[in-house]
Amino acid sequence: MTARTAGRRARRASGRSRAWAPSTLRRLAGAAEARPAGLPGSALPGPFPVGAYAERLRDELRARARVQLFGEAWNLSVSRAKVYFELRDARGAVPCSMWRSEWDVLGLAPDTLADGAVVVVAGGPDYYPGSAASSPSFSFLATELRVAGEGDLLAQLDRLRKLLDAEGLFEPQKRLHLPELPRTIGVVTGEGGKARDDVLAGLRRRGWAGRLLWAFAPVQDRHAAPRVIQCLQELAAVGGEGSDRVDVIVVARGGGSLADLFAFCDETLCRTVALLRVPVIASVGHHTDRTLLDDVAAVSCSTPTHAAESAVRVDCAEARGRLIRCTRRLESHSRRAVLERARALAGLERAPAEHVHRQRRRLHQRLRELRASGRRQLAEERTVTDRRALVLGRKATGAAVAVQQRARDLDRLALAVAAHDPERTLARGYALVEDRAGAPVTSTRAALAAGELSLRFADGRVAARTEDS
């Protein structure tokens, strides 16, 4: 410890010791039954038992003047015994409490004390000293309360929203190109917050594993806006226009009351975002608590996970699959286009030869058919001829038989005729009577009529004359 520091501490100690009356110190000291030794070299009084100190602190705070305060009531919570809220304005805040019995007497509707409602309270500071089993707490214990009107902060917010809108500052971010597949994403968030994990979960869900630039900043209180602005400007400047540039920025913060999110309604922050050349995706609180950053940003999301998914709008695994399918289709089209046309060309090239070949085949076929037909016709003719020859043969055979038969008939007839030949009769001793003309005379009357007759014998003729007897 330097002499300067020790002197400063001693001055602080002596200053504080003046705030405690000697009687008080004696009371505090007397309360300690078994007091440990103090810090070596320390000029401060004590050590005192903390419980006695806490009780004394409570007494002194309660002894302070009771006053009236006004401000905006935020974060109202009602427990069985007490009602708690914070009283705020632009310069500071005080935690307040009120006994339930006094609160209930007011008969306020449940939503009367919505966040931002301006109230006037009467009361004084109080301190609960706690115990070995409970935590101490400080609050302004209000005994009376009156609602004064709409919250000044909300009205101020509304005015600023209208002003920025009128200046057209809600539009520039919406006109920026939001890449579907950013290579580098900047994230402005609280270092220890859950939003960080949510952003990572959203990116994992998209299968995205690119370059992530964390810009950690406080995400509430009066330090938040300037630091967030600085982060945004630095992120937008990273890499310039090169491939290392930040393609999109996510501003993420988990849920909270509107009061907690007021840093994201900061006018300078909103104007900075509106003029930023990198698209900003806002995920601050929930949609029920819409900050001005939500209005100014390119995209507003309800959760950091959704913000991450909006930053990477492509499911990388699906995109890879789609790309593979595209590659196959392109290859298929390329191959088919050439092959089909090559086949068509080859077909055209072969066409004349095929035509000649086809005609030749057709001629050969015709020739074969003609030959076959000739053979068939010849065979048929031969069959017919054979049949006719056979018939003729048969007929010739029949004719010969008929000739023989006829010869035999002729012989028989000749024999029959010969048998009736008169010569043969004459040879046997008969004579033929003929008239002068040679006609046979076969009756007596004819013989008498003829007068002169010729008698023909086998060996000659004799003339004879008839006489009437």
Place this chain on the structure above:
Amino acid sequence: MDDILNYERATARLEEIIRRLDSGEAELRETLDLVKEGQRLVELCAGELDAVGRGLEELRLDELVARLEAGPRQDGPA
């Protein structure tokens, strides 16, 4: 040129090319040109996907800024 290198424009043009090829209306020359263009776009998109698929690289802005600011001082004037 930036427009051509843009991933979403590349994928949109790629789908347009596939639709045209699927229609069967493209002549041989157009088909070959489209296939060539499509292959180039596929390579571009694959490159973009590869760039975000090599593994998450997490950096802190404050460290990066400090490094960038320290860089020129370390190198010094040539």
